[in-house]
Amino acid sequence: MAETTTAPDPQAAPAPDERSPVRSILVIWAVMTVALELFAIFVPARLMGVAASKTMADIKESVTVFTVVAAPVVSVVWAIALHSLLRWRHRGSGPPPQDGPPLRGNLPVQITWVTVSSVLCLFLFIWGLVAMQTTSAQAAGNALVVDVTGQQWLWTFSYPGEGGVTSDVLYLPVNRPVLFDVTSDDVVHSFWVVQMGVKVDANPGEITTVSVTPDRVGSYVVRCAELCGLYHAYMVSQVQVVSNTAFQSWLHANAGSRS
């Protein structure tokens, strides 16, 4: 696509395109970034479904923010790559008749690149630390303690502070912090309350803990997230988040069902 004012000499190779590539790359970059930002804002969070806790809402926000921040960065790389195919391409299946310019690095460019990526890395790290602090601050004093026992291939839940009621459905009162004490009777499972965004492995001989505050009434699901043998795919339990009164009447109705 060299712009010459005379008819090109059919014997000579086409003159390489020496115009500054910056503007063209900028245009491609802008288009890509806009498309990716639209994707970032509308798609990932929607795919993650409903959030039944602030933890999950924060996770959805993190995924969106990471995608928003990543979009211009990946677009830089892809824009340069695309531009190279459009403008710097040698046409023809034979080898290029001339070498390119002997650029062996540009220290300011390299330093800028490494600095920017380090700053992004720092941003991600601080974001992550803040999110981790928010999660761990949730284990409040009046937390409802639920003992979760995973075994091949189902979950049972018992409420030691509520008379030892045991159930195969996880009932939780809305807006009250819950502390899960998780263990396994056999192999390693992973206790994943999908819509609340919490997960912790269930290990034999150990008790691992995770806490969350459900903030939305509804039916959700617990899945096992660590391959635990034959029926791993079927190791699913229902979660019912209900009002406090409904929770109390459920406890009362199940008082006989002890572990």
Next chain:
Amino acid sequence: MADTMTAEPAAAPAHGGIMRRLNILTGVAAGLVLGAVAWAIAYATLRHSDFGSDRVICITMVGWLLGFMIGIGAFAGPVRWLLGQDLTEEEHQFLAGKDQGVSRYFRYTTDHKVVGIQYLVLSMVLFFVGGALAMLIRTDLITPGSHLFGLQTYNSVVGLHGIIMIAATIIMVSGPFGNFILPIMIGARDMAFPRVNALSFWLIVPAVPVLLSATFLGGIPTGWSAYAPLADQAPPGMDAFLLTIIGFSVSVALSGMNITTTALTMRARGLTLVRLPIFVWGTVASVALGLVAFPMFMSSQILEGLDRTMGMSFYVAANGGSVWLYQNLFWLMGHPEVYVILLPAFAAVLELTPVFCRKPLYSYTGAIIGMAGIVGLSLFVWAHHMYVSGFAPDLNGPFMLTTEMISVPTGLLILVLVGTVWRGRVWTRLPMMAVYAMIWNFIIGGVTGIYLSDVPVDEAMHGSLFVVAHFHYTLMGGALTGAIAALSYWFPKMTGRMLDERWASVGFWTAQVGFQVTFLAMFAAGLGGMPRRAGDYAPEFATANLVATIGAYVIMVGMLIYLGALITSWVSGEPAPANPWGGKTLEWQVPTPVPLENFPVLPVVTRDFYGYGENGSGPQKAEPEHEDEPPRRAEPQPVGGPAVQAVAEEVAP
């Protein structure tokens, strides 16, 4: 080459005779015999003992492996040395495959070029089997409900697919190209330890039927990560798995030692470390990392073997063991291992991009620093696979930091790649186009890794299909695509033929399109909450799974087209000139096919191999593809600025 028959008296014909008759068939025969003997003894004595069936199976398989190695001739050299009758020069030449034609590929041949081709074919076989298993997985998951087979078989197929692909991606670049190309690239005649080179290849061959026999032994219920204590509960197929891993780990360690020693000690005169092609740096970094990491995997499996055959309790909490012991040992290997997979492919891409952009590598030092940073940091990030395991939650923060830090050296490598393309004369042949596909895929894979490195996000995404899509984007979209670029680049040198680019490109791009469809759909399913390694799923994931399966069929067609193009070109493609791409590295300065001794005269290097556009070089001397003249004698010639000068005297081989 000069006749090197020695004046020694002929070696004892019996030994020389046996050694010359050994090949893969004698290996199989000896393996079957020793395996049967081992089985008979073990069955008679141990079958009623505790853990009897596991013990019998382990002993039988060890008998097979040992027998095969004896039958293929792995012990010929050591035995002769012990007998005081070291191999003669003529026997060394025989072992190197001199004058043997095709049969040298079916023997314990020491020539690095033969071993490279053997690794190439082995990788292709492993990808074929692993790919067939992948098609079974996706077919079973096409709609909710178990279709092809029940969950037990599904779990086993997933596990076998995983370990076969892991093994294949580990060897896919350093095996074929680290062996065939690297010694030529550094101006050597062979590897530092040619017999160990053959050993590291032949250790894998008998391990493949051992692994596949797991299918008939109840399968493996654990996935390739073989978590204990589920592995303690597994049928005897688990014993087949862990023995395979032990053998494979030894092979990886041996080739790591060999490649590292070769690159450090056998470089041609003048080939200082700062002139070393980046491919060599990347391959050495990868295999050195593997040398450190794989013994952990081996240990984890040995301890598992002791749990299973001797009733020990390394991983049984009730008897004082710990599940975390297994997880730490496994992931201490598991994380460096992905860089063992990635680095050679990335290094090959960095090696070919200057050739196809006619520009020097942008920041050679930056590339080395990037690789060193990746290698160093990769040893300190393993517990990001264990964020939710409950092991040391206080360490989640520090591991999040080290994991996110890896993005900095990785980004530096991307800068080097993109900088090399900048203002280049981009020659859009298949190797270079594959590089573009790799850039696209690797960026997506890397960015999604950032999500997983964030502890709260990982709490949602760990153990879901999001992770599966992430590592397929990095390992398959990134590393495997880079390996295909490397294969397309070095194919003419290794096979003597030009790859039919029209068909290979059709296959390659078809597979790439299918790849995007399949794994973007998997990201969606993972974000929605579908666990991984699940043979059945809730209806809410039906659309994503259907789309992923359709994409998988497209991948299959594309990959098979590429395979067909590859094999047909190998058998009957255009004969290739010695330097079709105009490359400057040493492998392109020797004729095709490469003579047994590589160089008649070892080269002396005077500058690095990225001198494009420098020293007032004129047009490149890439050879046209339809050259009728016979291949030139290997006189090193200046190509675009002299990097190498011939030396008058013969340098001792």
Next chain:
Amino acid sequence: MRMWVGVAGAVVGGAVVATLLGTSLSLAASSPAQLRASVHGVAQTPAGALPHAFMTISSYPDSLAGEHGANGGAHPDWVSYGPDTNLEVPAHALVTMTIDQYDTGGTIDNAYFAGVHGTLGGTETVNGKTVTGISAGNVAHTFTVHMFPADQPEVFISVPLPAVSDSAPNLANGYPKPNVVTFSFITAGPGRYVWNCEYPCGTQYAGFGGPMSTQGYMDGTLTVG
């Protein structure tokens, strides 16, 4: 021309290999034979008048009497359910299931499964006596039907099966006198479920290996519809 042949050969060859592999694995997987409940008459239930379906299965101390043939198949010494482990019951029905339990047992890890859950009235009858649970120290097996990851009516049924004494003599058929357990449950709409035993009667670690991890022994499916 050569390229067409080569490429077509690779595509067809690869597809054939994958198909052969899939077919052989599929055929080798456990049998799809179903045991269907038989419907006799109508029962009055809290959910109204529903057709009444009956099914009888057994839990054995070996595999000689189930779906594995008279010589017990590959693992004759594995405990098993029989005559079949793929069970089918009608939707919107009252299902009465009888399990003849022939095996010995011991103490169950999770005492929740020594109780009866999800049946009509929350009870089962053991040898004619109605109970809401059995002693956690005397469990042989459980029959536990649980959640399937599908959008379908939730089903969770778990009945414990009391053990036969270790010293009970064998009768003419080679087994001791069984404990007969009967329970009923109401099925809702169609669905696919799985069931397995929750007592560690298998081999290896945690007693959940061997028959406990293999379909056709202590694991099966329940299809409603």
